[in-house]
Amino acid sequence: MDKLTIKTLAKELHLSVSTISKALRDSHEISAETKRKVLALAEQLNYTPNPYASSLRKRKSKTIGVVIPEVVNSFFSQAINGIETIAKEKGYHVLIYLTHENLDNEKGILKDFESGRVDGVIMSLSRETTNSDHIKALIDKEVPVLFFDRVFNDVHTVKVITNDFESAYTATKHLIKSGCKNPHFVSIISNLDIISCRLEGYKKALEEHGIKFSAANVINCTTNWEHNYNTLLKKLSAAKKPDGLLCSIENLSIIIYKVCEDLKIKMPGDLQIISFSNLDTASFLNPPLTTITQPAYEIGKTAAAIMVKALEKKNFVIPDENVIIPSVLTIRKSTRN
Amino acid sequence: MDKLTIKTLAKELHLSVSTISKALRDSHEISAETKRKVLALAEQLNYTPNPYASSLRKRKSKTIGVVIPEVVNSFFSQAINGIETIAKEKGYHVLIYLTHENLDNEKGILKDFESGRVDGVIMSLSRETTNSDHIKALIDKEVPVLFFDRVFNDVHTVKVITNDFESAYTATKHLIKSGCKNPHFVSIISNLDIISCRLEGYKKALEEHGIKFSAANVINCTTNWEHNYNTLLKKLSAAKKPDGLLCSIENLSIIIYKVCEDLKIKMPGDLQIISFSNLDTASFLNPPLTTITQPAYEIGKTAAAIMVKALEKKNFVIPDENVIIPSVLTIRKSTRN
DNA sequence: TTATATTACGCAACCGTTTTCGTAATTGCT
């Protein structure tokens, strides 16, 4: 049994290769009768067209590249879920690449995309990314790039994001209204826009309630868990320690729980916590964690839907706009009230 | 600026297309000097070979298809992480497909793979899969398929799994030694081998301790969360209710916590729980959850490494064997001791 | 010196589809 191609079908039916191809693609040039015969034989022989031949000829691959920092993360895995759902629906394939928060990885991946491997890219920046040259280079090669969550403002494209500023603002207000006099902001060192948005929302809430902001209010973490643990340990056992935390990174909230356990800090008695988080175990933590939940699945779906639309319409230019899908603040026992 | 192909390089250097191609692939037929020039120009012009042209001609795509039930799941996302790590290292690309536990989806995905889209497949079965015809059909087309975690025994291939039987056995013994007289097994309706392995391990522990097993000891859940909640609620408020649970599915443990909260069941006082789980929040749940943690990342890496090896060696036959990477039982406060 | 290897490159077929264009046969119109 040698390989089953369009030629096989052509020979079998005494038709030309081009007729088969057109019949399979339901071209108006082919009679209904011929189409029927072709489809029937294709079905019978279990013919599947070679996607690479097709991609080569058509100069498109029906493939979307997804570039994210990590996959072991509720937010990103939910986003993938959304992207894949739309992709499958529209007949697209999804190539996944992880940057592991590393800029060089990100560059390498995008560089590879310049080959035409993917029709479009949906990405969320690595934490190290401070410059968009590699992204612009890709866009210059006519590959549409679309951001979600972690975006770069000086790249003109759609950015599917959530209302980070407002969420942080609302959450901080909640902390203050629940009695916090000294809420801190737990952050991660990066140039990510989402982090600064959240920080600004936090600051605004402080300001509105007459709480003075100082750099000491920001607890800066890194990618090093041990370092983070020590930083938090120090901060939470200091004299002027915080009585509330707004945690801007899901993973860090876990460390905070650990530190509190070790320091015997009572939540929410001694310390109230709100975290940006998509953990579906949040309500079973001890105590249940008040969260700002990002609509990760919807963000993924929306980003994919926009990308597909951009790919299907010819001459469709991706607008330079923010699509904002709001987050949800869910109050649980890690904060009072 | 029109498209940059091998022809562009050829013209520029007054060499033939084949010479360029060979130079780029570091063929021994090409002189060192020529190679240098070609590489230099390629670098300078930022040339990236078209992967689809190459795939078409070489009849391989350097792409691995990964088929899993879901991605919003610690186990599977960690496995993806492992797979992607090895793939990147070896120059492979990763196409992700989700079955959403649906057999028809799984069939459709594998059917598409018959086109040669991927060089090999790493998969974990959907819960609905009871028959391996679609998998065998793919293997018949010379596409190697390799299983991890959720495997099908009558398909002759490598299966990267963990020691489900022993883990369940050990965990159940732990429950019994911690005082459980009536430990139940929380399961999900499926034909998955891993589930029956776990059940067998559970049974063996019961038997060894003279506890009689009956069908009523198994709490069968489904994919319907509400149904599961009700089932568990009924079981946990019954007269002869369990005093211990071995939960075979990560997601179900969350529901159990919910039910216990609602029924005011104290853990571990009234009920002890051990769950198969890769949640890294396990130690912060209330109470911290005793878990059997599967080495998901290692499983992913191992599976990918074997796949790559199979793809690189010609005439390499994937052996019909189990590669077993043991799970780890981590005792926390949801069980006594 | 002549015969044989080796080196370094070009030619052209090929991978499997898509698509433009050409054309014979049929249909429609006046």
Add this chain to the structure above:
DNA sequence: AGCAATTACGAAAACGGTTGCGTAATATAA
């Protein structure tokens, strides 16, 4: 009937690399 339009198909040139084979030039051997 005469001519234009339409229908249904085939030939062949792409798409961008890869590769087997041929060959001229150079190196090596006898």
